[in-house]
Amino acid sequence: MRVLVTGAAGYIGYAVGRRLAAAGHEVDGLVRRDAGPVRRDAGLPDGVRPVRGDLLVPDGLPRGPYDGVCHLAxxxxxxxxxxxxLRYFAANVQGTVNLLEAVHADRLVFGSTAAVYGTPERQPIPESEAAAPASPYGxxxxxxxxxxxFHARTGAAGAVVLRTxxxxxxxxxxADPDETRLIPKALAVAAGRAPHLDVNGDGLAVREYLHVDDxxxxxxxxxEAVRPGEDRVYNVGSGAGxxxxxxxxxVERVTGRPVPTRRRPARPEAPVLLCDASAIRADLGWRPVRSALPEIIAGSWSALTCADG
Known part of the structure; x- marks a missing residue:
């Protein structure tokens, strides 16, 4: 298939483009129009061709033709x-609508988030849990x-929503460059790039972690599985909290270095958030194979230390 990946130079988009190219698909990676001249690689994986466009400027989006789209921007x-x-609604909602109107493809996989669930009491969270987002992002x-x-239900395309x-x-x-997240920030502290890690409350909040390659x-x-007219929603996660x-x-065990912490006041957040990914396992045969916490941390640490020289 010929596939367009939006957000292809980003953390997850890079991994998705890499996997698609390895599976034999012809892959274009959308590069923002304001990102300067489009280099041949543009920070994309081998086998992914950069194309210029901006989801908020629909007239300039590539038309393809494409057989599929993976929307991660x-x-x-x-x-x-x-x-x-308002910036989040413009980018995440209007950008998606612009993409659907401009790029016609038979298949679409949309990258969504567990933030659509809010903070439900039922754990692990199945797809049947009512959506109740607690943030503008969600x-x-x-x-x-x-x-x-709703676009898929017109018969215009088949769509799969993946909630991570x-x-x-x-x-x-x-590695994940976003040091607002726990593992990148803890590794930055271990590397001496930050003096300490802020921990909200008692540090007992439980979350799960999925390897980006999984x-x-x-x-x-x-x-590859979805067909025109279908719409499916799947949670994607390890389920291991x-x-x-x-x-x-x-992080301290893997790196052999201390991670000093500073305790901050507790935030109003769910004590546990875990994923029920049984549906995607049953329907698509998907299984996480690289998501053990030591492997995740070891690979991220190696990437960080190599980048630091």
Missing amino acids: ALTRVRESFERP ASKLAAEQAVR FNVAGSVDGR LAAAYVLAL AAVREVIAA
């Missing part, structure tokens, strides 16, 4: 979304999901 920081909610992704799914929890790990020496494999399976304290201890 988005604004993703929960706390920032409270400060700039609300914007839910609205974009609905646009994608916490993504981590490294491919091709590229997530990329789910995108390939979803794109670890408390903040446990993650910090694992």
Whole structure:
């Protein structure tokens, strides 16, 4: 298939483009129009061709033709979304609508988030859990999901929504660059790039972590499986939880370095957020194979230390 990947130079988009190219697909990676001259690689994996465009300027988007689209371009920081909610709705909702109108493809895989669920009491969280986003980010992704799914129901395309929890790990020496997230920040502290790690409350909040390459494999399976007129929603996660304290201890074990912490006041957040990914396992045969916490941390640490020289 000929496939367009939006956000292809980003952390997850890079891993998805890499997997698609390895599976034999012809892959174009969308590069923002304001990113300067389009280099031949443009920060993309081998086998992915850069194309210029901006989701908020629909007239300039590539028309293809494409057999499939993996849509990963988005604004993703929960706390920032409270400060700039309109920016998040413009990028995540209007950008998605513009893509659907401009790029006609038979198959679409949309990257969404567990933030659409809010903080449900039922754990692990199945896809049947009612959506109740608690942030502008989560609300914007839910609205974009609905646009994608209603578009698919017209028969214009087949669509799969993948709701992810916490993504981590490294491919091709590229680790998660967002140090607002726990594992990248803990590793930055271990590397001496930051003096300490802020921990909200007692450090007992439990979250799960999925290797970015395992997530990329789910995108390939979803794109290859969906047919026009279908719309599906899948959670994608490991289902294996670890408390903040446990993650910090694992970082110290893997790196052999201390991670000093500073305790901050507790925030109103769910004590546990875990994924029920049984549906994608049953329907698509997907399984996480690289998502053990030590492997995630080791690969991210290696990428960080190599980047630091």
